Structure formats: C-alpha cells, structure tokens
Amino acid sequence: MIDLNGNDNEQKFALNKLELSSSPVSLNANGTIKREDKEHVLNAQGAMKLDLEAISSYIRSLSELKLEMTGASEKPFSIKATSLDGKWVEIPKRSEFATSFHADTIRGFGLLVESLEVPIKLANGLAEVDIQGTVNKGKMSLQPTIDFSAEAPVISIPENNLVLTGVGLSENMSRDLLAQLHPIFIGAAVSQGTFDLGLRHFKWPLAAAERKKAKFSSTITFNEVILRAGGLLTPLLEVMKMEERELTIGDQPMECIGENDRVRCSALEILVKDHSLMFTGSIGFDKSLDYIAQIPVTQQMVGGDAFKYLEGTSISVPIGGTVLKPSIRKDVVQTALKDLIIQAGKKQITDQAGKLLQNLFK
Numbered sequence: 001m002i003d004l005n006g007n008d009n010e011q012k013f014a015l016n017k018l019e020l021s022s023s024p025v026s027l028n029a030n031g032t033i034k035r036e037d038k039e040h041v042l043n044a045q046g047a048m049k050l051d052l053e054a055i056s057s058y059i060r061s062l063s064e065l066k067l068e069m070t071g072a073s074e075k076p077f078s079i080k081a082t083s084l085d086g087k088w089v090e091i092p093k094r095s096e097f098a099t100s101f102h103a104d105t106i107r108g109f110g111l112l113v114e115s116l117e118v119p120i121k122l123a124n125g126l127a128e129v130d131i132q133g134t135v136n137k138g139k140m141s142l143q144p145t146i147d148f149s150a151e152a153p154v155i156s157i158p159e160n161n162l163v164l165t166g167v168g169l170s171e172n173m174s175r176d177l178l179a180q181l182h183p184i185f186i187g188a189a190v191s192q193g194t195f196d197l198g199l200r201h202f203k204w205p206l207a208a209a210e211r212k213k214a215k216f217s218s219t220i221t222f223n224e225v226i227l228r229a230g231g232l233l234t235p236l237l238e239v240m241k242m243e244e245r246e247l248t249i250g251d252q253p254m255e256c257i258g259e260n261d262r263v264r265c266s267a268l269e270i271l272v273k274d275h276s277l278m279f280t281g282s283i284g285f286d287k288s289l290d291y292i293a294q295i296p297v298t299q300q301m302v303g304g305d306a307f308k309y310l311e312g313t314s315i316s317v318p319i320g321g322t323v324l325k326p327s328i329r330k331d332v333v334q335t336a337l338k339d340l341i342i343q344a345g346k347k348q349i350t351d352q353a354g355k356l357l358q359n360l361f362k
Contacts, residue, residue: 138167187231
C-alpha cells in the first residue's frame with residue numbers, strides 16, 4: 001500500500017505511508033520522493049520485520065549456500081534510492097540502506113551461532129553484514145559483503161580475516177566444513193580438539209553457473225585434535241594392519257587454496273601410535289577426490305624378517321572417488337609391497353653373503 005500526495009509542478013511528493021507485507025519481509029515507512037535532475041530520489045524511514053527462516057529458504061533456492069536461519073524481529077531502517085532513466089531498476093546498485101536484525105540461530109557449514117544482533121548496510125552496490133558471536137566456546141568474527149555492482153552478485157570476506165578462533169571441533173563441523181576441504185574428516189568421529197580458521201581472501205559468486213570463478217585462500221590451525229577413524233581412514237589402517245583407531249592431528253597449520261574448481265591443501269600429517277601418515281592432494285567443488293596418502297610400512301604388513309630391511313620406508317596410496325564415496329587403490333599397495341619385499345630379500349641375501357665372506361677370512 002502506498003499513500004502519496006504532493007505537487008506535480010514541484011516534482012516533490014510526501015510518502016505518507018508505505019506498507020509491504022510478504023512472507024520474508026514486511027515494512028511500514030514514510031518519507032519523500034522528489035525530482036533531482038532527470039531522476040526520482042526516494043528517502044524513507046520506518047520499521048522492517050524480517051522472517052529469517054523464509055529469507056534463508058530464498059537464499060538456498062538461488063545459490064548453493066546451505067544456510068539456515070531462524071528468528072523474526074522488527075527493527076528501524078532507512079533507505080535512499082535513485083531511479084535509472086526514470087525507472088526503479090537496479091535498486092541494490094543505486095541505493096543506500098541501513099538496518100539490523102535479531103537472529104535466534106544461524107546455522108551453516110556445521111557451525112551454530114545463537115542469539116545475536118546483526119547490522120546490515122548497503123551503499124554503492126555493496127552490502128555489508130557484521131556477524132560477531134560465540135561458537136562452541138570459541139569466537140566467530142565474520143564480515144561478509146555482497147557486491148551487487150558485478151554482473152553476478154559475489155560474496156567476499158575482508159582480506160586477512162581471522163574468522164574462527166579456538167572453536168571446539170564437533171562432528172557437524174567435521175562433516176559439513178572440514179570434510180569439504182580434506183578427506184581425512186570424511187566419516188571420522190571427533191574425540192577432542194579445537195581449530196582456528198583464517199581467510200587471506202574469499203570470493204564466491206552466488207549464482208551456481210558462476211561457481212568456477214570462486215576463489216579463496218585459508219589457513220586452518222589444529223589444536224590437540226583427536227579423531228576416531230572412519231570413512232577412508234578405516235581402510236587405510238586396515239592396509240597397515242593396525243588395530244588402533246585413534247588418530248592425532250598435531251598442533252599444525254593447513255593451508256588450503258580454492259581455485260579452478262578445486263581445493264588444494266598443504267601436506268597434513270596425522271599420527272597413529274608411533275606411525276605417521278601424510279596426505280597431499282585436492283578436492284573438487286564437485287566433491288571429487290584426487291589425493292595421495294603416504295603410509296608407513298609396518299611390521300604387521302611384511303613380517304619381522306623383512307621389516308628389519310624395510311623399517312622407515314613408505315608407500316604412496318592413491319585416493320579417488322568422491323567425498324561421499326572415497327576409493328582406495330589396494331592393488332597399488334599390494335604391488336608396492338611385493339616390490340619392497342623383493343628388495344628386502346635382496347638386501348638379506350647381500351647381508352648373509354657379506355657375513356659368510358667375513359667368516360671365511362677370520
């Protein structure tokens with residue numbers, strides 16, 4: 001509903017009442033509309049009510065962001081908008097807007113933030129949101145922006161931003177966030193530990209068709225993380241003939257770069273008792289895996305006699321498939337083991353021949 005009155009000659013109108021009622025947004029405002037040069041300029045202020053559950057459903061329908069929000073609140077707002085060639089088009093690019101909203105919950109990527117006030121600003125085609133909250137006894141500091149001036153809207157995060165600090169690692173975070181960056185978290189249960197997440201840069205187009213243009217660079221620092229093996233870790237430990245299922249990620253950083261439709265992470269070491277496993281590779285935005293696990297040769301794999309000659313050696317195991325269905329090339333392991341055992345046999349023969357010669361010349 002719009003209630004206007006004014007003078008056509010002066011090209012200035014009083015906006016006595018502006019009412020909008022819809023599922024995601026309802027508002028009640030007043031202000032003015034006046035002519036400036038060839039354009040119309042709207043200045044208004046009032047109260048806006050947001051239904052975050054409906055808004056998050058709308059966002060999910062437009063993009064691949066798995067974002068869930070709940071809560072409804074009425075807050076004051078102000079807006080200044082300018083027409084384009086006399087028409088009200090490209091509003092986000094030609095408006096200034098400010099408000100805030102209260103969220104009961106914001107859930108995404110395994111993170112849950114509860115009961116927070118979130119300010120929003122829009123100017124020069126750039127929307128800014130400031131989210132400050134507590135997550136699993138840690139801190140979240142997130143200031144995403146949406147650039148509406150681009151051909152397709154893009155979400156970005158300020159450079160060199162520490163987003164998460166001292167956040168307790170949960171199974172939801174492991175599954176929904178970390179498993180999208182590294183395969184060891186697929187199906188693994190979390191026993192303990194915290195992590196920090198820093199972003200050097202982050203740009204993510206909202207439109208699925210523009211996904212290949214997404215780029216980010218991040219650092220995840222693990223602190224005393226202990227996992228219970230699951231997913232692809234279980235068959236790897238079976239290959240090593242290890243009964244132990246508890247794994248430790250030492251206090252180490254992992255650098256991850258997302259570009260060209262893939263996420264590539266720096267080498268990550270995990271410990272199983274006295275054994276070290278090293279992982280390198282990438283995950284596609286389509287969830288495809290291209291990883292190598294460097295696993296140590298254990299005594300259980302080759303027996304005591306051969307292990308004397310193979311201790312300290314390792315085998316490269318290719319990991320393919322997808323995040324949901326990882327696959328391990330056990331035939332590669334078997335072939336590599338055969339070659340190593342043959343080498344161990346040759347060393348044993350050489351050692352025995354050397355001992356025989358020593359005995360002959362005593």
